[in-house]
Amino acid sequence: xxxxxxxxxxxxxxxxxxxxxxxxxxxxxxxxxxxxxxxxxxxxxxxxxxxxxxxxxxxxxxxxxxxxxxxxxxxxxxxxxxxxxxxxxxxxxxxxxxxxxxxxxxxxxxxxxxxxxxxxxxxxxxxxxxxxxxxxxxxxxxxxxxxxxxxxxxxxxxxxxxxxxxxxxxxxxxxxxxxxxxxxxxxxxxxxxxxxxxxxxxxxxxxxxxxxxxxxxxxxxxxxxxxxxxxxxxxxxxxxxxxxxxxxxxxxxxxxxxxxxxxxxxxxxxxxxxxxxxxxxxxxxxxxxxxxxxxxxxxxxxxxxxxxxxxxxxxxxxxxxxxxxxxxxxxxxxxxxxxxxxxxxxxxxxxxxxxxxxxxxxxxxxxxxxxxxxxxxxxxxxxxxxxxxxxxxxxxxxxxxxxxxxxxxxxxxxxxxxxxxxxxxxxxxxxxxxxxxxxxxxxxxxxxxxxxxxxxxxxxxxxxxxxxxxxxxxxxxxxxxxxxxxxxxxxxxxxxxxxxxxxxxxxxxxxxxxxxxxxxxxxxxxxxxxxxxxxxxxxxxxxxxxxxxxxxxxxxxxxxxxxxxxxxxxxxxxxxxxxxxxxxxxxxxxxxxxxxxxxxxxxxxxxxxxxxxxxxxxxxxxxxxxxxxxxxxxxxxxxxxxxxxxxxxxxxxxxxxxxxxxxxxxxxxxxxxxxxxxxxxxxxxxxxxxxxxxxxxxxxxxxxxxxxxxxxxxxxxxxxxxxxxxxxxxxxxxxxxxxxxxxxxxxxxxxxxxxxxxxxxxxxxxxxxxxxxxxxxxxxxxxxxxxxxxxxxxxxxxxxxxxxxxxxxxxxxxxxxxxxxxxxxxx
RNA sequence: GCCGGAGUGGCGGAAUGGCAGACGCGACGGACUCAAAAUCCGUUGUCCCCUGUGGACAUGAGGGUUCAAGUCCCUCCUCCGGUACCA
Numbered sequence: 049x050x051x052x053x054x055x056x057x058x059x060x061x062x063x064x065x066x067x068x069x070x071x072x073x074x075x076x077x078x079x080x081x082x083x084x085x086x087x088x089x090x091x092x093x094x095x096x097x098x099x100x101x102x103x104x105x106x107x108x109x110x111x112x113x114x115x116x117x118x119x120x121x122x123x124x125x126x127x128x129x130x131x132x133x134x135x136x137x138x139x140x141x142x143x144x145x146x147x148x149x150x151x152x153x154x155x156x157x158x159x160x161x162x163x164x165x166x167x168x169x170x171x172x173x174x175x176x177x178x179x180x181x182x183x184x185x186x187x188x189x190x191x192x193x194x195x196x197x198x199x200x201x202x203x204x205x206x207x208x209x210x211x212x213x214x215x216x217x218x219x220x221x222x223x224x225x226x227x228x229x230x231x232x233x234x235x236x237x238x239x240x241x242x243x244x245x246x247x248x249x250x251x252x253x254x255x256x257x258x259x260x261x262x263x264x265x266x267x268x269x270x271x272x273x274x275x276x277x278x279x280x281x282x283x284x285x286x287x288x289x290x291x292x293x294x295x296x297x298x299x300x301x302x303x304x305x306x307x308x309x310x311x312x313x314x315x316x317x318x319x320x321x322x323x324x325x326x327x328x329x330x331x332x333x334x335x336x337x338x339x340x341x342x343x344x345x346x347x348x349x350x351x352x353x354x355x356x357x358x359x360x361x362x363x364x365x366x367x368x369x370x371x372x373x374x375x376x377x378x379x380x381x382x383x384x385x386x387x388x389x390x391x392x393x394x395x396x397x398x399x400x401x402x403x404x405x406x407x408x409x410x411x412x413x414x415x416x417x418x419x420x421x422x423x424x425x426x427x428x429x430x431x432x433x434x435x436x437x438x439x440x441x442x443x444x445x446x447x448x449x450x451x452x453x454x455x456x457x458x459x460x461x462x463x464x465x466x467x468x469x470x471x472x473x474x475x476x477x478x479x480x481x482x483x484x485x486x487x488x489x490x491x492x493x494x495x496x497x498x499x500x501x502x503x504x505x506x507x508x509x510x511x512x513x514x515x516x517x518x519x520x521x522x523x524x525x526x527x528x529x530x531x532x533x534x535x536x537x538x539x540x541x542x543x544x545x546x547x548x549x550x551x552x553x554x555x556x557x558x559x560x561x562x563x564x565x566x567x568x569x570x571x572x573x574x575x576x577x578x579x580x581x582x583x584x585x586x587x588x589x590x591x592x593x594x595x596x597x598x599x600x601x602x603x604x605x606x607x608x609x610x611x612x613x614x615x616x617x618x619x620x621x622x623x624x625x626x627x628x629x630x631x632x633x634x635x636x637x638x639x640x641x642x643x644x645x646x647x648x649x650x651x652x653x654x655x656x657x658x659x660x661x662x663x664x665x666x667x668x669x670x671x672x673x674x675x676x677x678x679x680x681x682x683x684x685x686x687x688x689x690x691x692x693x694x695x696x697x698x699x700x701x702x703x704x705x706x707x708x709x710x711x712x713x714x715x716x717x718x719x720x721x722x723x724x725x726x727x728x729x730x731x732x733x734x735x736x737x738x739x740x741x742x743x744x745x746x747x748x749x750x751x752x753x754x755x756x757x758x759x760x761x762x763x764x765x766x767x768x769x770x771x772x773x774x775x776x777x778x779x780x781x782x783x784x785x786x787x788x789x790x791x792x793x794x795x796x797x798x799x800x801x802x803x804x805x806x807x808x809x810x811x812x813x814x815x816x817x818x819x820x821x822x823x824x825x826x827x828x829x830x831x832x833x834x835x836x837x838x839x840x841x842x843x844x845x846x847x848x849x850x851x852x853x854x855x856x857x858x859x860x861x862x863x864x865x866x867x868x869x870x871x872x873x874x875x
Numbered sequence: 876g877c878c879g880g881a882g883u884g885g886c887g888g889a890a891u892g893g894c895a896g897a898c899g900c901g902a903c904g905g906a907c908u909c910a911a912a913a914u915c916c917g918u919u920g921u922c923c924c925c926u927g928u929g930g931a932c933a934u935g936a937g938g939g940u941u942c943a944a945g946u947c948c949c950u951c952c953u954c955c956g957g958u959a960c961c962a
């Protein structure tokens with residue numbers, strides 16, 4: 049019988065199954081967003097990708113396949129699932145690709161998103177394509193513009209001219225986030241500065257809320273930490289030093305920001321950033337040329353050059369003038385040095401060389417006195433060699449001497465308020481978000497500039513991006529849109545007079561700051577979204593993507609959501625309740641997969657060789673979801689083998705030969721089935737896909753080994769196969785549905801079956817193996833009835849020959865019994 | 876430097892404080908075959924001996940807590956990611 053089956057068994061042919069089932073599922077509309085009114089919503093979102101020319105690699109699958117499995121399982125759990133996909137089409141990446149390939153960006157977007165969509169379908173990702181959106185579509189970007197106006201109306205969008213982060217390689221201005229570390233997020237090149245008039249959004253107004261609300265988010269610790277650091281809240285005080293130019297009598301209040309007010313009696317000089325506004329009025333004639341040369345030189349350097357040089361040696365120049373320390377009335381010299389940053393605090397510091405490493409280095413180089421005013425033990429330690437940074441007790445600090453740093457900061461701040469010389473202050477590292485780009489491929493900023501009325505929002509949306517053949521940026525700092533004269537010249541919506549359109553477009557990150565809302569009602573026409581749909585679906589229940597957007601997209605989207613909450617448009621303040629970062633897949637050469645390195649493995653080639661199911665299963669099985677893993681094609685052959693084994697086990701035992709019932713086997717089968725259902729359910733729910741797959745493999749191994757006994761389990765065997773197929777369905781839909789059909793299980797598709805449950809009673813076995821330890825080392829085992837109590841276990845363990853032998857007749861000092869598990873005997 | 880994460884066989888990786896190495900890959904041996912592929916069955920952490928239902932060692936290093944530690948605590952090392960003159 050067995051042999052006959054094997055000979056007549058049709059081989060597992062994944063191509064046939066894929067051809068057969070794809071159109072069937074398509075017709076059934078299996079992946080349409082659930083709308084049953086009595087069901088709970090589940091919104092699972094993958095980061096909205098920019099469709100690159102290279103297409104999807106197996107690395108991308110590490111994100112998309114696990115979320116797909118979750119969605120399929122949630123549907124089987126009876127939830128309404130929203131699992132949409134769209135294109136982050138506007139922005140720098142698409143435009144650069146367009147320039148490189150000489151294709152219009154709109155065309156690039158169309159071609160590349162076609163490729164992505166085809167590949168998503170190839171791996172059978174269950175997106176609802178009826179909800180596809182594209183950020184470069186006027187139906188979408190009119191609402192991006194609408195939100196810009198909303199921010200403008202709320203005073204959160206403003207235009208200002210200043211030194212901006214500029215990438216000479218990409219020829220584009222960058223937000224602070226895009227220029228983190230002085231490195232351009234796109235090209236990795238060094239960022240310089242350029243004085244330009246730009247649009248900003250006041251994200252700094254939300255710094256505290258962005259920080260506070262992180263607490264309750266179920267996000268990876270690392271991402272939360274990065275956002276905390278980026279926001280960079282620090283508590284300190286602003287204190288005013290009075291400066292006077294001895295020659296001209298010019299006087300100035302110089303506010304400095306410090307977190308170490310307790311060290312102020314040790315301030316032996318002040319330092320201004322080279323960008324400090326009134327430097328020229330402060331310098332003495334003798335020092336004028338030297339200082340101004342230094343300022344020009346420092347400002348010409350890139351941030352990276354400035355910080356790199358700083359690691360070697362501090363530079364700076366004396367201005368010739370002095371400032372008065374408001375606490376002790378001492379006159380201290382004022383320097384200009386580039387280790388003080390223009391963008392932070394007040395761009396001026398009081399320097400305490402005894403208790404700050406940077407000030408110490410500077411003081412040593414310029415022979416400035418170093419005065420110790422803090423000592424950890426209350427005893428001076430000497431600070432000539434190095435600064436002591438830790439808190440301690442104040443020394444030589446007037447009325448504050450003897451206080452601990454902590455109390456000192458409090459009472460010194462009170463003193464400052466009473467005497468009008470300063471106040472406690474909180475500062476943030478985060479800067480306002482620079483959103484304008486002098487680029488073609490983006491949503492035009494919907495502002496009209498009128499000589500009489502100023503900047504006026506255009507309410508007639510969308511402001512359509514004009515068709516242009518030559519959209520290349522240049523070095524002028526002007527947008528290519530400025531060349532579209534006809535488009536630029538318009539009339540003022542307020543006074544009707546002649547006016548000009550703003551020619552900047554918005555950075556791509558603006559478009560992606562609200563797209564998750566659009567998916568709730570992607571075809572809504574009179575408003576950005578249907579509030580009812582948003583109330584139902586949002587916030588996003590599960591958001592998955594790589595960690596690289598920690599302080600870009602993920603901070604911008606949070607900000608946007610809070611603004612909309614303040615506007616009364618949303619009833620939640622955080623867009624993404626749960627965030628997970630998938631680990632990258634590294635190419636065979638140990639490097640990140642990229643087209644330029646030529647190490648990309650595509651899902652297409654893997655599907656061709658092993659099929660969609662094997663690829664999906666391998667991606668899940670490779671290792672933990674969050675872990676960075678190396679691609680290996682040998683591994684996928686393993687999951688392919690597993691599927692072949694499933695195929696043969698299920699079909700060989702489809703109609704098992706009737707035989708006498710075997711009660712022991714039935715109990716064993718029940719136990720293994722329940723154990724597997726439980727393990728797979730819990731593991732999938734907790735993103736432990738690799739161990740879920742391992743559990744299924746163990747189960748199939750068990751079934752395979754026992755297939756000759758299939759008939760001895762009666763209908764239970766077939767029921768076990770049924771459960772196996774349901775468990776496999778979210779991971780390997782093709783083979784699951786084919787076998788489901790061949791087994792004549794009820795329903796059109798396994799995908800619409802209910803997720804199985806398990807009976808805890810099945811997990812209780814009649815007997816268990818107990819480990820017997822002597823002093824923590826395993827010396828014996830015994831099989832006992834499951835319900836055996838502690839006393840009985842101890843008695844039986846002690847009476848084992850082997851144990852008696854080891855104890856040599858002496859009474860054990862102590863016996864620890866864990867019923868169902870072990871007995872540990874301490875002689 | 877600071878923040879976050881991680882160190883377990885030849886490899887990817889499993890282990891609510893309770894049998895370290897599940898599952899898979901690779902390798903080795905065998906069956907089937909004229910042969911190969913595929914498939915199936917074994918073996919596979921290291922070492923020791925009296926070769927057994929044996930023993931010792933083993934989760935980056937060193938300490939500690941505990942009857943019991945990969946898991947908890949302390950010190951240190953290495954790697955990955957982030958960030959770094961933020962006063």
